[in-house]
Amino acid sequence: xxxxxxxxxxxxxxxxxxxxxxxxxxxxxxxxxxxxxxxxxxxxxxxxxxxxxxxxxxxxxxxxxxxxxxxxxxxxxxxxxxxxxxxxxxxxxxxxxxxxxxxxxxxxxxxxxxxxxxxxxxxxxxxxxxxxxxxxxxxxxxxxxxxxxxxxxxxxxxxxxxxxxxxxxxxxxxxxxxxxxxxxxxxxxxxxxxxxxxxxxxxxxxxxxxxxxxxxxxxxxxxxxxxxxxxxxxxxxxxxxxxxxxxxxxxxxxxxxxxxxxxxxxxxxxxxxxxxxxxxxxxxxxxxxxxxxxxxxxxxxxxxxxxxxxxxxxxxxxxxxxxxxxxxxxxxxxxxxxx
Numbered sequence: 001x002x003x004x005x006x007x008x009x010x011x012x013x014x015x016x017x018x019x020x021x022x023x024x025x026x027x028x029x030x031x032x033x034x035x036x037x038x039x040x041x042x043x044x045x046x047x048x049x050x051x052x053x054x055x056x057x058x059x060x061x062x063x064x065x066x067x068x069x070x071x072x073x074x075x076x077x078x079x080x081x082x083x084x085x086x087x088x089x090x091x092x093x094x095x096x097x098x099x100x101x102x103x104x105x106x107x108x109x110x111x112x113x114x115x116x117x118x119x120x121x122x123x124x125x126x127x128x129x130x131x132x133x134x135x136x137x138x139x140x141x142x143x144x145x146x147x148x149x150x151x152x153x154x155x156x157x158x159x160x161x162x163x164x165x166x167x168x169x170x171x172x173x174x175x176x177x178x179x180x181x182x183x184x185x186x187x188x189x190x191x192x193x194x195x196x197x198x199x200x201x202x203x204x205x206x207x208x209x210x211x212x213x214x215x216x217x218x219x220x221x222x223x224x225x226x227x228x229x230x231x232x233x234x235x236x237x238x239x240x241x242x243x244x245x246x247x248x249x250x251x252x253x254x255x256x257x258x259x260x261x262x263x264x265x266x267x268x269x270x271x272x273x274x275x276x277x278x279x280x281x282x283x284x285x286x287x288x289x290x291x292x293x294x295x296x297x298x299x300x301x302x303x304x305x306x307x308x309x310x311x312x313x314x315x316x317x318x319x320x321x322x323x324x325x326x327x328x329x330x331x332x333x334x335x336x337x338x339x
Contacts, residue, residue, distance in 0.1 A: 029060035030235060035072040035084030036063050037173075038275050040193050040291035041108040041220055042085050043267075046274045048246030057242040059235070063274075067172040068144040076101055076225055083224045083239050088309050088328075090147025090318040092223070097323045102229040102330040103306065105222035105240060105299030106337070110211040114255070114294050117210035117219065118195035119157065124183035126205040133208040137163035139186035142176040145169050147318040149219065150176075152309060153189045155316070157213045180204055191219075193275075193291020216338060218296075218305035229330045240299050240333050247295040254292045264289070301331065304338025 036042040045063065048054050054061040064081055066072045073092035075081040077100035085107045095101045110116045119133050130136060136158070143150040146169050158165050168185050170176045177194070179185045181203040189210055198204045210217065222243065228236050252258050253267035268285050275291075276284035296302075306329060313319040 029055060029058055030238075031060045031062070032082040032235070032239070033062045033064050033080065034239075035066055035075055035081040035086065036274075037067075037086065038065055038277075039191060040271055040275055040288055041191055041293060041295070042274075043250045043271055044107065044243050044247035044295050045085060046246070046271055047249045047267075048242045050270050050273070051246065051249065053242040053245040054239075057238040059238055059242060067174070069148060070145050073101060073223075076223060079225065082228060083222065083236075083243075085220055085222055087149030087220050088218075088306065089145065089149065090313050091145070093310060093313055093319045093323060093328060096226075096328045097320060099226050101223055102226050103221045103223045103301070103328055104229055104236065104330050105334040106218050106296035106301040107220040107222055107299065108293055109219060109296055109302055109305070110214055110217040111294055112211065112215055114292075115192050116293055117153070117189055117191050118199075118206045119187060119189050119208040119210065120180060120195055120198065120204045121187045121207050122180050122183040122185070123203055123205065125186040126207070130186065131205075131207055133157050133187075133213075134161040134163060136161075136165060136187050139165060140168050141165040142179055142185040142188040143167050143169050144171055144173065144176070147313060147316075150189060152312055153210050153214065153217075154187070155312065157189075157208075157210075160213050191291055192293065193287050193289075196290040197287045214305075216302055216305055218302040218309075221301065221306070222299050229333075236333060244298045247297060247299065251294055251297065254289075255294050298335055299333075300335040300337050301329065302337040303329065303331065 034045055036045050049061055069086040069089045070091040072084045072086045073089060073095055076084055077095045092101060121130050141154040151167055154165055170179055176188055180188050195206055199206045253263040268288050271288050272281055272284050276287055307325050310325060310328060314321050
């Protein structure tokens with residue numbers, strides 16, 4: 001038996017190529033674009049990019065950042081973005097009805113025992129005695145767009161409290177923050193990494209938790225085009241698998257804290273490349289830590305929560321009454337919850 005060393009093997013391969021036996025080409029990574037917001041709740045994507053999980057899955061990912069959920073849904077439908085992580089909006093549901101979009105997983109969910117989204121009021125409203133959500137009757141509530149997740153949270157709270165709110169569409173999160181701080185609106189709801197620093201500034205006040213009214217709320221979801229869900233199954237599985245590795249790392253560092261303080265700080269450093277990039281690291285770190293909420297392991301999807309959201313959109317006349325849950329979601333890629 002002839003045994004070749006490494007050098008002889010390479011020479012033999014070279015000779016084979018020279019006589020026309022071409023060596024197999026290495027597979028090129030599939031280029032895809034992933035939509036995101038600059039929130040800690042999108043950390044699964046950030047970690048998967050920075051730790052090479054997407055590359056290991058054969059995906060060359062470009063992150064594209066948005067200011068609100070609805071424009072991201074439009075970008076998925078148009079093919080400008082392949083996958084995205086954001087809240088369900090009326091616009092997204094309408095695009096699903098047209099056969100353009102499918103929700104394929106869960107990203108962030110309210111969970112008992114984990115500090116979650118907050119209801120906020122302006123300092124002027126607080127000084128006027130509005131110290132709890134039930135005291136907001138007749139007051140203004142900031143939303144990005146009609147039919148956004150902010151609209152849903154405000155409406156569900158108002159329904160539970162038996163009050164009414166006036167919703168003010170301001171298009172962007174930054175515009176809502178400015179309006180709240182200047183008392184142009186009375187109230188808002190948002191993730192803790194934004195809520196807590198605002199409250200610490202004294203310009204606004206935390207008056208309640210979203211989880212009190214929506215304890216299992218599937219805040220954000222993973223979604224893609226119907227074409228990708230139905231015809232690009234391997235790519236979609238690869239995306240979900242790599243994204244889920246990023247989620248697992250985030251939860252391990254920030255929730256379980258298996259790496260101790262060093263693990264937390266390493267994750268903060270990673271996230272700071274995408275969130276609060278305009279702040280020095282030492283000022284950004286507390287806000288990133290404040291935003292710690294458990295992400296859905298394996299992108300598991302809370303179907304019961306999504307069904308409730310769809311029912312609310314329909315009851316408000318924001319989407320057609322005959323849209324079915326099956327039109328909106330594809331449960332073939334991840335574990336489902338709440339059913």
